Amino acid sequence: xxxxxxxxxxxxxxxxxxxxxxxxxxxxxxxxxxxxxxxxxxxxxxxxxxxxxxxxxxxxxxxxxxxxxxxxxxxxxxxxxxxxxxxxxxxxxxxxxxxxxxxxxxxxxxxxxxxxxxxxxxxxxxxxxxxxxxxxxxxxxxxxxxxxxxxxxxx
Amino acid sequence: xxxxxxxxxxxxxxxxxxxxxxxxxxxxxxxxxxxxxxxxxxxxxxxxxxxxxxxxxxxxxxxxxxxxxxxxxxxxxxxxxxxxxxxxxxxxxxxxxxxxxxxxxxxxxxxxxxxxxxxxxxxxxxxxxxxxxxxxxxxxxxxxxxxxxxxxxxxxxxxxxxxxxxxxxxxxxxxxxxxxxxxxxxxxxxxxxxxxxxxxxxxxxxxxxxxxxxxxxxxxxxxxxxxxxxxxxxxxxxxxxxxxxxxxxxxxxxxxxxxxxxxxxxxxxxxxxxxxxxxxxxxxxxxxxxxxxxxxxxxxxxxxxxxxxxxxxxxxxxxxxxxxxxxxxxxxxxxxxxxxxxxxxxxxxxxxxxxxxxxxxxxxxxxxxxxxxxxxxxxxxxxxxxxxxxxxxxxxxxxxxxxxxxxxxxxxxxxxxxxxxxxxxxxxxxxxxxxxxxxxxxxxxxxxxxxxxxxxxxxxxxxxxxxxxxxxxxxxxxxxxxxxxxxxxxxxxxxxxxxxxxxxxxxxxxxxxxxxxxxxxxxxxxxxxxxxxxxxxxxxxxxxxxxxxxxxxxxxxxxxxxxxxxxxxxxxxxxxxxxxxxxxxxxxxxxxxx
Ligand code: SF4
Ligand code: SF4
Ligand code: SF4
Ligand code: FES
Numbered sequence: 137x138x139x140x141x142x143x144x145x146x147x148x149x150x151x152x153x154x155x156x157x158x159x160x161x162x163x164x165x166x167x168x169x170x171x172x173x174x175x176x177x178x179x180x181x182x183x184x185x186x187x188x189x190x191x192x193x194x195x196x197x198x199x200x201x202x203x204x205x206x207x208x209x210x211x212x213x214x215x216x217x218x219x220x221x222x223x224x225x226x227x228x229x230x231x232x233x234x235x236x237x238x239x240x241x242x243x244x245x246x247x248x249x250x251x252x253x254x255x256x257x258x259x260x261x262x263x264x265x266x267x268x269x270x271x272x273x274x275x276x277x278x279x280x281x282x283x284x285x286x287x288x289x290x291x
Numbered sequence: 292x293x294x295x296x297x298x299x300x301x302x303x304x305x306x307x308x309x310x311x312x313x314x315x316x317x318x319x320x321x322x323x324x325x326x327x328x329x330x331x332x333x334x335x336x337x338x339x340x341x342x343x344x345x346x347x348x349x350x351x352x353x354x355x356x357x358x359x360x361x362x363x364x365x366x367x368x369x370x371x372x373x374x375x376x377x378x379x380x381x382x383x384x385x386x387x388x389x390x391x392x393x394x395x396x397x398x399x400x401x402x403x404x405x406x407x408x409x410x411x412x413x414x415x416x417x418x419x420x421x422x423x424x425x426x427x428x429x430x431x432x433x434x435x436x437x438x439x440x441x442x443x444x445x446x447x448x449x450x451x452x453x454x455x456x457x458x459x460x461x462x463x464x465x466x467x468x469x470x471x472x473x474x475x476x477x478x479x480x481x482x483x484x485x486x487x488x489x490x491x492x493x494x495x496x497x498x499x500x501x502x503x504x505x506x507x508x509x510x511x512x513x514x515x516x517x518x519x520x521x522x523x524x525x526x527x528x529x530x531x532x533x534x535x536x537x538x539x540x541x542x543x544x545x546x547x548x549x550x551x552x553x554x555x556x557x558x559x560x561x562x563x564x565x566x567x568x569x570x571x572x573x574x575x576x577x578x579x580x581x582x583x584x585x586x587x588x589x590x591x592x593x594x595x596x597x598x599x600x601x602x603x604x605x606x607x608x609x610x611x612x613x614x615x616x617x618x619x620x621x622x623x624x625x626x627x628x629x630x631x632x633x634x635x636x637x638x639x640x641x642x643x644x645x646x647x648x649x650x651x652x653x654x655x656x657x658x659x660x661x662x663x664x665x666x667x668x669x670x671x672x673x674x675x676x677x678x679x680x681x682x683x684x685x686x687x688x689x690x691x692x693x694x695x696x697x698x699x700x701x702x703x704x705x706x707x708x709x710x711x712x713x714x715x716x717x718x719x720x721x722x723x724x725x726x727x728x729x730x731x732x733x734x735x736x737x738x739x740x741x742x743x744x745x746x747x748x749x750x751x752x753x754x755x756x757x758x759x760x761x762x763x764x765x766x767x768x769x770x771x772x773x774x775x776x777x778x779x780x781x782x783x784x785x786x787x788x789x790x791x792x793x794x795x796x797x798x799x800x801x802x803x804x805x806x807x808x809x810x811x812x813x814x815x816x817x818x819x820x821x822x823x824x825x826x827x828x829x830x831x832x833x834x835x836x837x838x839x840x841x842x843x844x845x846x847x848x849x850x851x852x853x854x855x856x857x858x859x860x861x862x863x864x865x866x867x868x869x870x871x872x873x874x875x876x877x878x879x880x881x882x883x884x885x
Contacts, residue, residue: 174475177475187457187458187459187461187885188482189460190461193461193472197463203475
C-alpha cells in the first residue's frame with residue numbers, strides 16, 4: 137500500500153484541489169490502497185479543505201467506493217434477478233469454497249473480497265461478475281475455477 | 292429595479308419581484324402553505340414536497356418553495372389534488388418515523404406532528420418501514436441525535452454549512468439507507484462540532500435536541516443535603532415566555548425569578564452579574580494588551596477577541612488552532628459564575644461548597660459542553676454542574692405546575708444578583724462590544740462614551756459583520772498613549788462571519804483592535820438553546836426586548852455595579868489580580884481541524 141499522505145498529494149496535484157476532483161482522487165486511492173481508509177479520507181479533507189463529513193458523504197454515496205477494508209481484488213457478483221435466475225447461487229458457492237470466505241468478507245491475506253453488486257448491465261450474459269475493472273460473463277462453476285485460479289496463482 | 296410578476300393564488304391577485312417563489316408570494320397575501328424542508332434562514336432544498344401546489348394548466352404538482360412565480364400563473368394551494376398529495380406525503384413520512392409523540396421532547400413543538408395532525412394522517416395506508424436499529428447518540432454533552440425521528444429534510448446540514456461553516460453533518464449513503472450523519476458515523480462527541488445547537492433550532496422534529504439534564508436538577512432540588520443555585524443569562528428572560536404562552540419579545544424577568552424560587556432553587560442569581568465582571572476583566576485585559584503593543588512595543592496578539600461564546604471558542608480551537616492567543620483569556624460569564632459560586636458566594640452565605648449544585652440557565656447548547664470542560668474545576672469542584680437551555684427551563688416551569696401568568700415579580704438574590712444594562716445587552720450581537728466600550732471609554736478618558744444615552748447604535752442589528760470606530764481624546768494621564776487613536780472594532784455573529792474575521796487575521800490584514808464573536812446568528816437571543824422557531828423576525832423582537840431591559844436599568848455601565856465593586860473589595864482585590872487569574876481566566880486547547 138502506498139503512503140497515504142504522499143498518494144493524496146500526488147493525486148490532488150494531478151486532478152486539482154477542487155471538490156470536483158474528489159471522485160478521481162478517490163479512485164486513485166482505491167487503485168493503490170484497495171479502499172478508502174479513515175486516514176485516506178481525512179487526508180483528502182485536509183488537501184481539499186473540505187469537511188471530513190462531506191468527504192464521507194460523497195464516498196458513501198457510491199457503492200464502488202469502499203470505505204471499509206477490502207482486499208486487492210474485489211469480486212462483485214451481480215445480485216439482480218436475471219443473474220439470480222441464471223444460477224448466481226452456484227457461482228457464489230464455488231467462490232466461497234475456493235476463497236474460504238462468505239459474501240461480504242475479505243480473505244485474511246487481504247487479497248480478495250467477495251461482494252454483491254446491483255445490476256452491472258450484463259443481464260443478457262448472466263451470471264456475471266466483476267473482478268476489479270474486468271468483467272466475466274456466462275459463468276459456470278468450471279469457468280470460475282479457471283478464472284479465479286489464475287488470480288490466485290498470479291497474485 | 293426588478294420586474295414585477297403578477298399571478299393569482301387561490302383567486303387573489305398578488306405581485307412579487309422576479310425571482311421570488313410561489314411560497315413567498317403566498318406569504319405576502321397571508322395564504323399558508325405547509326412546509327418542512329424550507330426554512331427562511333436557509334437556501335431552498337425542495338426535497339420534502341409538502342409545499343406542493345397546483346398550477347392551472349400544468350399536469351404535475353409543483354413545489355412552491357422551489358418554483359419561481361411566473362407571470363400569469365394561476366395557483367391553487369388547496370385543491371383536492373393538492374390535499375390528497377400532501378396527505379399521502381405526510382403518510383409516507385410517518386411510515387418511516389418513530390411516531391412516539393407522547394414520549395417525545397418536541398411534542399407540541401414539532402412541525403411534523405403539527406402537519407400530521409392537520410392532515411389527520413391515516414397510519415395504516417403504508418406499512419411502517421422504521422428501521423429498528425437506530426440508536427440515539429447521547430455521546431455529546433450538548434447534542435442528542437435520534438435518527439428515528441429524522442425526516443431527512445437536511446435543514447441541519449444546511450444550517451451547519453451555511454450559517455456555521457462547520458459542515459459537521461452530511462448526507463451519507465443513498466436511497467433507503469440515506470441518512471444524516473457524521474464522518475464515518477462517528478458519535479457526535481468525536482467529530483468537529485462546535486455544539487452551537489443551531490442544527491437543533493433549525494430541525495423541524497426531535498431528531499436533534501439538546502442533551503437534557505433537568506431530571507438530575509429536580510433530584511438535587513429534592514435532596515435536603517444539596518444547596519441548589521441557579522443563574523440565568525440575559526437572553527433567557529426575553530425568550531422563555533415564548534415557551535409558556537407569551538408573545539415573542541415579552542420580558543418575564545420578575546416572574547421567572549419568582550417561578551425559580553417557588554420551584555425550590557435555594558438561590559436565584561443573575562449571570563448578568565458576571566457579565567459585568569467579564570467586562571471589567573476583559574476591558575482591563577484589552578488595555579494591557581494595547582499598552583504592551585503601543586508603549587512597550589512587545590509582540591501581543593491583536594485584535595483581541597471575546598471568549599464568552601463557547602460555540603465560538605470550540606470553533607476557533609478546531610479551525611484556527613494557531614491563533615488561540617487572540618482569544619481573551621476571560622472565561623464566559625457562566626464559568627466565572629460557577630467558579631465564584633463555590634468560592635466567594637459559598638463563603639458569603641456560609642454553605643459548604645461541596646453541597647452546592649450550581650446550575651446555569653442558558654440560551655445555549657454549547658454551554659453544556661463548556662460546563663464539562665476539564666479546565667473548569669477552579670473552585671476545587673466542577674464549577675458549573677449543569678447547563679440548562681431556555682427550553683429545558685420552560686419545561687421545568689411547566690412541570691412544576693405553577694400558573695406562570697399569575698405569578699408576581701421578584702428580584703434576583705443578592706451578592707451575585709445585581710446587574711447593569713451593559714450586562715443585559717450581552718444577549719444580543721454587539722452587546723459585549725457595546726458594554727466593553729461603555730466602560731473602557733470611561734476608564735481611558737474619564738468621560739462617558741460619546742453616544743446619545745450611551746446607546747452605541749452602529750454595533751447593533753443583524754448585519755453579519757458590523758464595524759465601529761471610536762476616537763479617544765483627552766485621555767487620562769495613564770492612557771495618554773491612546774490619545775488621538777482611532778480604534779476600529781468589529782462584531783461578527785454566525786460562525787461563517789467569524790471565519791471572515793479570522794481569515795483576515797491569518798493574512799495579517801485585520802484592521803481591528805477588538806472583535807466580538809458570537810457563534811449564533813443574532814447572538815445569544817438566537818442561541819441554540821432558545822425556543823423554537825427562531826428566525827430574523829423573532830431575533831429582532833428578542834433584541835428589542837433586550838435593549839428595552841437595558842434602558843430600564845438605573846445603572847448602565849458595568850463598573851457601576853455595586854456588587855462588582857464589593858467583590859473586588861472583599862475578595863478579588865483587583866482586575867487581573869491573582870484571584871481573578873485563578874478563578875476568572877482560562878486557557879484554550881488545539882483541536883483537530885478535520
Ligand atoms: S419528532 Fe414530532 S412527530 Fe416525531 S415523535 Fe416527536 S413530536 Fe412526534
Ligand atoms: S436531523 Fe432534523 S433537520 Fe436534520 S434532516 Fe433530520 S429532521 Fe431534518
Ligand atoms: S451543533 Fe453546530 S456545529 Fe455541531 S452539528 Fe449542529 S450546527 Fe453543526
Ligand atoms: S418545503 Fe418545499 S419542498 Fe420541502
